[in-house]
Amino acid sequence: MSAAQAPRLDPATLSRARVAQTDGPSDEERLLAAEEARIGQWRQVWRRFRRSRLGMTGLAILVVLYGAVVFAEFLAPYHYTTSFTEYVHAPPQRLHLGGAGLGLRPYVYDLTRGYAAQGLLRVYSPDTAKPIAIHFLVPGEPYRLWGLIPARRHLFGSPDGPVALLGFDRMGRDLLSRTIYGARISMTIGLVGVVLSIVLGAVLGTVSGYYGGTIDHLIQRFIELLASFPSIPLWMALAAALPPEWSSVKVYFGITVILSVLGWGGLARQLRGIVLAYREQDFVMAARCAGASDWHIISRHLVPGCTSHILVIATLSVPGMILGETALSFLGLGIRAPMTSWGVLLEEAQHIRVLTQYPWLVLPAVPVLLAVLGFNFVGDALRDAADPHGR
């Protein structure tokens, strides 16, 4: 460029003034931020979760219920098949405290059987002459904890006679023990089922959202097809297809598979929506610009981004599974005797005659209610706590 051409604009005047380091927040803010970073994402989620009273209530319920799942043999006074033939359909024994010469030890009265209505009705009345003292950590029926550790101590029980705080069923079995053992099936079938549907739903939902187009279309229409079947007849059809000679464990897994195969659609839908939103994020484009493969983007960016959502959806769909199992077993198509689940127990309370005469047989509905509420509370609180953008 010659000097004769007077520059119209000098590049130097256009370039910006350099400013001293005023980059970013103050030191204190940085320290606070660093403090939070050390805590980590899940610790932060937990901290926010703890603030939710309902969430903590739900968590407490679930801890108690899963405690029953883990220590069923110890918590239940009897095995779920132990029957007391003298006590068929006997009502719950009332718990007494103090008196009967037992000091402060709680006790129940033994029941004596009588007949009413010309011998057509069995009636039980407490025999105040025979108090049964309840002992804690009492040696009772031998069992193997988790099928491994031989033991015979139960949380409570009595060497003097049968104790059934929730009454007896039609074969004279302790309803409380059966409810505790039933938790094993009912509470785990939800978890196992949800894990299966998450695997199905997460893979198909993510693929559907990420690739879009024809793949998305096919998967979505298939989900609609599944959702448009009336669920109970479909369950029944599938459950009826389980071979009758299958062992109870196989039936258990069969039911789980049925529930999750029919239940993944909603989860896949929700994940697809989330993935659709994530796919448009700049960091996905940035990853692509850095040469990341589709699989890398799905596995490292989309799925982890959805983890909190997956967790919430999973928590909220466990109750559906539990209710599904209960419904199936209630209809006599689910878990079969001698295994027991809450649905199996409720099946016995199907008839109005049973309900009017032995109302305590409906009590297994209470843990179902608690479990469903617990999972819903926890899921709601988790949703509020786990949103990575919520802060």
Place this chain on the structure above:
Amino acid sequence: MFFHIEAGTVRAVDGVTLSVQRGQAVGLVGESGCGKTITGMSVLGLLQPPGRIEGGRILFRGRTDSQTVDLAGLDPRGDQIRAIRGAEIAIVFQEPMTSLNPVYTVGDQIAEAVLVHRRVTRRDARDQAVEMLQRVGLPQPHRIAGEYPHQLSGGMRQRAMIAMALSCDPCLLIADEPTTALDVTVQAQILDLIARAQAERHMALLLITHDLGVVAHMAAAIAVMYLGTVVECGPRNAIFSSPLHPYTQALLRSVPVLGRRAKERLSPVRGTVPDPLAVPAGCPFAPRCPEQMEVCCVRPSLQEAEPGHQVACWLHG
């Protein structure tokens, strides 16, 4: 490097001829929507569907010993282009806020970029991430590597993005409006950082911006884009002191300059950008051009007006 692209039914970019030499910084300037970003993205083969490269060539020669490849001819989902993205050609985006994944720490994300292209252990990648953070001038890189994006300021995040872009030692860095989203006080620092990195590594730099101040500061050569075509390109001083294309002249008149007399008013470019669906058949700038002639209904091509200074205008054809 050399490209010549046409894309889509709406010809967002049509006839961009541009070359960036090793160790050279080229500024690509133009109004919003003139196709600057699309030009940058098509180099990486990352046009969003339904956008596609209809024709043309994008020639790229990576490391000195490797062969020249036509990026426009590669399968945009293939392994070959993936090996180039990030490793040989890296890009820095406008938005440092959203270009980092909020659920990973900054260090993890940079390490991840290294792991995609290099066969190194996770620990080595992590060490390299910390080293990169230090090189882009972040204080206490060890701590920052463990922080999440939301804990950093915009400037720090953009530094982290630059660290990630530089982590695989690319030969071409595309900076797409790298400072637009930042505080004015931070902009100069980031530009400085990019300029230093470019000089140190003898990288080619394609700086996409609408800010004439930025290119004046950074680029040795400038290409001016209007409505999907390059209308003028040449050395920085030539463009600023003796712009040949009426559009470039109008653009420079619209920029405030310190020291110019207050009475002189800024003159915006007359008229508006035409609808991309109805691009004029001839020179795209003709409807807004103060010096429109009969011949302007025929599209001019880039011609060398002075040595190294090309312009697509009949005034100089």
